Amino acid sequence: MSEKIRVTVWNEFRHEKTEEAARAIYPEGIHGAIGAFLSKNSDMEVRLAALDDPGQGLPDEILNSTDVLLWWGHMHHGEVKDELVERIRRRVYVDGMGFIALHSAHHSKPFRALVGATGNLLWGDEQKEIVWNILPSHPIAAGVPQHFTLPEEELYAEPFQIPRPDAHIFEGWYEHGYVFRTGVTFLRGAGKIFYFQPGHETCPSYHNETVQRIITNAVRWAKPADFGYKVDPGAPWVPPIA
Amino acid sequence: MSEKIRVTVWNEFRHEKTEEAARAIYPEGIHGAIGAFLSKNSDMEVRLAALDDPGQGLPDEILNSTDVLLWWGHMHHGEVKDELVERIRRRVYVDGMGFIALHSAHHSKPFRALVGATGNLLWGDEQKEIVWNILPSHPIAAGVPQHFTLPEEELYAEPFQIPRPDAHIFEGWYEHGYVFRTGVTFLRGAGKIFYFQPGHETCPSYHNETVQRIITNAVRWAKPADFGYKVDPGAPWVPPIA
Amino acid sequence: MSEKIRVTVWNEFRHEKTEEAARAIYPEGIHGAIGAFLSKNSDMEVRLAALDDPGQGLPDEILNSTDVLLWWGHMHHGEVKDELVERIRRRVYVDGMGFIALHSAHHSKPFRALVGATGNLLWGDEQKEIVWNILPSHPIAAGVPQHFTLPEEELYAEPFQIPRPDAHIFEGWYEHGYVFRTGVTFLRGAGKIFYFQPGHETCPSYHNETVQRIITNAVRWAKPADFGYKVDPGAPWVPPIA
């Protein structure tokens, strides 16, 4: 691993080209907005990638030099090639790359394959969300207050079809009577995964300072560990030790 | 769900046809041996299925009337069709069918897809294994002693590439200096999954009474719950409640 | 363990003697109301116990013949003797007695000692609560719908000072913007513990059929397991096995 955390922010990047409401909030794309605030950290170097880039944005030379991959996708999950999903899975399971699934990435192919889930949930109109920090000792919650309010965010609600998270850090309250496990982690193979709910394309959540703090914390948490051995070498035959 | 638990024992069923050492121990096949002891329970009705049966043993009319599916595979994982894996996954995630992965099923397509894992591990020669019961309050451990010995079992060893189990019930000690999470559960979608290590094709573990007790317990534990609602209806839009 | 589940419902039983609002809802006491609906189950035999009974309601002959103990306390936690707390702890840890902590029992001495927690939380006025069933495959959620509404319940809110539960089954949404882990389990020693939030003394929640179903399910889930060995025999010296 290089000195700096090598971050790649992947975005479907279609809404912002075709919908005025999305472009107005994210003129440089959602990935551009996320990349902009992450780039302010001297311990990170950030690249942007999009579905319509060559190699769907993640040819080997990029994927294999990525320490933490952030993923935002929504309407075009099906276009992501299975062979790319498989390369991402290996990179997480075997090499320990971090993966941060944002908002509608709950339904993305990589998230579902990595975690083992349909990712189904209930969803509804944009409304007030209050995010509760219920595990303040977790590194991803560093500096995050007890709760904060997002005045407008898309409703995502339980029952959320995910395995039990390894850590349940944030819980969302919604004006219309719903709750959601808004920020949760999963350990898979050598890698670390964080799912975080805010970020509908027509809501300004990625401009919220607390949301930015959480995503920044998550990048640092998700970077590959200082492994003492090759975590997943396949399935070798081994001789007696004792 | 019918009154009885509808159990299907699926077996690759190749070793027992071609290897004398396996046939000597399991003349009716591994599935035959497992089916025989399960059938003694009045609350279960048991069917056998094999890779070389029509529809790879699990056409819709069988799979969709199975409450708990046991899976033993080893050398021919790759022959199992992806379309069958997907049907099994839906049946577990959406309908709550139980799935019991036996021995080398750690590398089977359904186990890996269901759980989200490579299933890699270390392996070695047959040797003495001592199985420790470390969660005696779990239903799968009912009536199981503190420890029991398998005089000859294939070495499967850590690091086992699985997500954190929902319950870690049995831990294996091996003569050659290795340890293994020998009996572990995973909750995925609506369904329950149990992985249990013993059962190499040339070892008589499925004739061991404690192993039989554990598998019997696991079938009862893994049967579909009495769901109060349709667990995974997809991702519907929902109106305000409050 | 006897054929029937031997249930003891313990209640502080002071509010109902001194406050008209509580007595109006629970004329036979909260324990009386809970005992009444549990007694309808042919697999349970139910006794009532109260703080002001001899031996604080739980002399050895009662405690040691109890399979599942339900506990409701509120204003007089401090009066419960430490020696009783220690006997309850042993009965749970060593013998596997179930313990169901109701509502303000989050602050009771036995709950805090058993689980390892301060049990602190935020609280507020009575208001509408919507309870979400997020783990429908759990036995305690059997037959429970996706969500149900309690028109009036006391606010209990995150951050709830508890260790990570072994299962997080119910999540509460509150009208005033708060969320709470409303139904959670803990495994401790040989025993099973369930905490369930509803049940303020001036709210009729124990008359709600879904609440009754959940508590009934919890009693069945929490009964002592069919242990294959003496779970906690102290710390004996042991000779070589292998």
Next chain:
Amino acid sequence: MSEKIRVTVWNEFRHEKTEEAARAIYPEGIHGAIGAFLSKNSDMEVRLAALDDPGQGLPDEILNSTDVLLWWGHMHHGEVKDELVERIRRRVYVDGMGFIALHSAHHSKPFRALVGATGNLLWGDEQKEIVWNILPSHPIAAGVPQHFTLPEEELYAEPFQIPRPDAHIFEGWYEHGYVFRTGVTFLRGAGKIFYFQPGHETCPSYHNETVQRIITNAVRWAKPADFGYKVDPGAPWVPPIA
């Protein structure tokens, strides 16, 4: 929190005064040996404390300026005052102090009170232990190989009477046929707890470089988080937010 991690190494410190076998290995005491290797880290400042020191080694001015407390005790757990245990518990639960329980501290009053456990286990003669690193992505496993051998360590064995750990990092194999959850973490209140098995007073495990690396990693992991709010303010009444 000061810039440096303020570490206090507490030791019963009786064996090393009275037993030649212990003194030969730890002439400055077990706490002296641990303090010596921790002090080499420029990010730590280390103090030593012993049972026979004034205030049992942990008067308020020391305890309240400790970020991470290491605890080694064995034969004299009962002498530790309940009032000190309660102060430690508050410091962990409320302020987020880290607590590292070493070897026979599984039976210490603070460990049992913090975690909610009897801490009982099986134990036996000194023998070869092989420690397996089964969660290499955890910060406490940084740089730790797949396995390492302790030629002589006291047998501690399952069933270990602890709640489910928040992380199960190391698993121990013992020559005599036993296994043990040798390195496990617990989150309690605002604080982080690590239990680590090696360290019998007549075994040189604290001179082992991998053991030293693990304890050093654990101190960094266990230091108080950068809390965004006062984790446990008691149980305040709160007004409507929404």
